[in-house]
Amino acid sequence: MTASFTGAAQGIDARISVQGITKTFDLGGEQFVALDNVSLDIADNEFVTVVGPSGCGKSTLMNLLAGLDEPTSGKAVVDGKVVTGPGPDRGVIFQQYALFPWLTVRKNVEFGLKTAGLGAKKRREKAEHFIEMVGLSEFADALPKMLSGGMKQRCAIARAYAVDPTILLMDEPFGALDALTRVKLQEQLLDTWSQDKRTVVFITHDVDEAVFLANRVVVMAARPGRIFDIVDVDLPYPRTEEMRLSPEFTALRNRVWHSVYHQNTGTSAVSTPSILTA
Amino acid sequence: MTATEAIATVGLPGAPVKKTPKTGAKNRKLLLTLNIVSVVAGVLLWWALSLAGFRLPTPVAVVERAGSLVASGTLLTDISASLTRVLIGFALGTLVAIPVGFLMGWYTIARGLIEPWVQFFRTIPPLAIIPLAIVLMGIGEEPKIFVIFLAAFFACVISTFQGVVNVDRTLINAARVLGSKDGGIFLRVVVPASTPFILVGMRVGLGASWSTLVAAELIAAQQGLGFRMQQAQMYYDLPTIFVGLITIGILGLLMDRVLLFAERKLTGWQERR
Ligand SMILES: Nc1ncnc2c1ncn2[C@@H]1O[C@H](COP(=O)(O)OP(=O)(O)OP(=O)(O)O)[C@@H](O)[C@H]1O
Ligand SMILES: [Mg+2]
Numbered sequence: 001m002t003a004s005f006t007g008a009a010q011g012i013d014a015r016i017s018v019q020g021i022t023k024t025f026d027l028g029g030e031q032f033v034a035l036d037n038v039s040l041d042i043a044d045n046e047f048v049t050v051v052g053p054s055g056c057g058k059s060t061l062m063n064l065l066a067g068l069d070e071p072t073s074g075k076a077v078v079d080g081k082v083v084t085g086p087g088p089d090r091g092v093i094f095q096q097y098a099l100f101p102w103l104t105v106r107k108n109v110e111f112g113l114k115t116a117g118l119g120a121k122k123r124r125e126k127a128e129h130f131i132e133m134v135g136l137s138e139f140a141d142a143l144p145k146m147l148s149g150g151m152k153q154r155c156a157i158a159r160a161y162a163v164d165p166t167i168l169l170m171d172e173p174f175g176a177l178d179a180l181t182r183v184k185l186q187e188q189l190l191d192t193w194s195q196d197k198r199t200v201v202f203i204t205h206d207v208d209e210a211v212f213l214a215n216r217v218v219v220m221a222a223r224p225g226r227i228f229d230i231v232d233v234d235l236p237y238p239r240t241e242e243m244r245l246s247p248e249f250t251a252l253r254n255r256v257w258h259s260v261y262h263q264n265t266g267t268s269a270v271s272t273p274s275i276l277t278a
Numbered sequence: 279m280t281a282t283e284a285i286a287t288v289g290l291p292g293a294p295v296k297k298t299p300k301t302g303a304k305n306r307k308l309l310l311t312l313n314i315v316s317v318v319a320g321v322l323l324w325w326a327l328s329l330a331g332f333r334l335p336t337p338v339a340v341v342e343r344a345g346s347l348v349a350s351g352t353l354l355t356d357i358s359a360s361l362t363r364v365l366i367g368f369a370l371g372t373l374v375a376i377p378v379g380f381l382m383g384w385y386t387i388a389r390g391l392i393e394p395w396v397q398f399f400r401t402i403p404p405l406a407i408i409p410l411a412i413v414l415m416g417i418g419e420e421p422k423i424f425v426i427f428l429a430a431f432f433a434c435v436i437s438t439f440q441g442v443v444n445v446d447r448t449l450i451n452a453a454r455v456l457g458s459k460d461g462g463i464f465l466r467v468v469v470p471a472s473t474p475f476i477l478v479g480m481r482v483g484l485g486a487s488w489s490t491l492v493a494a495e496l497i498a499a500q501q502g503l504g505f506r507m508q509q510a511q512m513y514y515d516l517p518t519i520f521v522g523l524i525t526i527g528i529l530g531l532l533m534d535r536v537l538l539f540a541e542r543k544l545t546g547w548q549e550r551r
Contacts, residue, residue: 066455
């Protein structure tokens, strides 16, 4: 019953539409089902977070949306067009930083701008802005090997923001950050998101983060990878620190927590509203 | 604490951490001292052995011979003849190897077509080609340069190929989502990412070229360090043989250091663990 959970957006026109995607990997003759008939609609300007146990196919789903991999069956549709490859509309932040180790922070951030054909001066200005935003100004000319894990991640964030994509696909972007930087960047992300009208798909392990950021939290389950539950977060933006302590937030958090960590003990959390008060 | 302060705290790893430069410098000094002690002791041992009746020339005799060979211009002629061969062969080998290695790593078709030949011929020591090369090319410069070319080529082509194959997929993906097409990915990701491999290949190739050269000159040449030693052998001229050996060693070491320096400069971005 839960396997066919589909997440249609409230609106009609979906910005991103995952239509019955199945993705299998060939493991030496054996077929491993990483995603099993996953469907999900994401509206324009929506902020969707994806949580789920390790190995449930979150990164796989993101790769498909980014156009870096092809689904075995089904399709991903972005702005009415079937995804066949990467595009400038979709910015990606990878789980493993993926910084170019031979380029300085500045050159990394400028990479996409150079591809886009911006002149040197424009590039530098823009890069400067985003490097400052993530607090790396002092390290603009440092090589990635000199950065800590959190600083690398911030550099990757700046690099993705710099090309100004209208869709952001983020794979555990704040995973390596300490709590304070994490909160700071969460707020910045929400700021830029509400200003620039971006559509965001944000993968995380952190239930708190998932609820704090999202319009909707998509909970996935593993073996096979599928959507297990979808939780609407009806909290207004801007989200504030106080909100994290509110009973509504706590209830949602518990609900998502239960969906993620008690997937074996019952069916979808939707059918057990008692959890809301647990 | 505001969020900005939080960032600042995270961003600055305190005062510039002293990365124990003292112990590093001390260590290096100690190593250098030991190096010098070891070399001096080695030369003294050699000296003692030659005085003790072993059939070795004394260091003094070797230095004197070096002096006379320099004075007569022979040593310089030999060095320049040998270096010219090595550098031409090495440069040609590397110049051909890098694009071929890239082709093999980048295009499956190229790999499928080229790989069997490379794998087969690289198992043949370049020196074993010399008889064939002499028959086909005569005893001029061509056969010597050709075997050096082979030595450099095979060392470099394999490692360039390995470099391209080993480029991190995530980096290619990162470039793709940042808008790069195949050409851009090649130039801006594959080339820099495989530079460390290429440089290692070049160092190995230079070593192989150098040893191949000397052997090639032992077989057929009218000039060069290998030839000079071959001549000296016929007259039991041990000092000249020593001068030849030491010169070969020093030149090989110098060339290796030059490439090592280039390697450090060009691949300093690598995380060393
Ligand atoms: N290229 C691949 N070849 C084979 N199996 C793969 C490949 N990519 C992913 N998988 C498998 O598919 C499953 C889902 O992987 P994925 O990386 O999407 O998980 P994830 O939800 O992102 O996990 P995590 O939270 O640990 O990042 C895993 O079991 C993984 O082993
Ligand atoms: Mg993942």
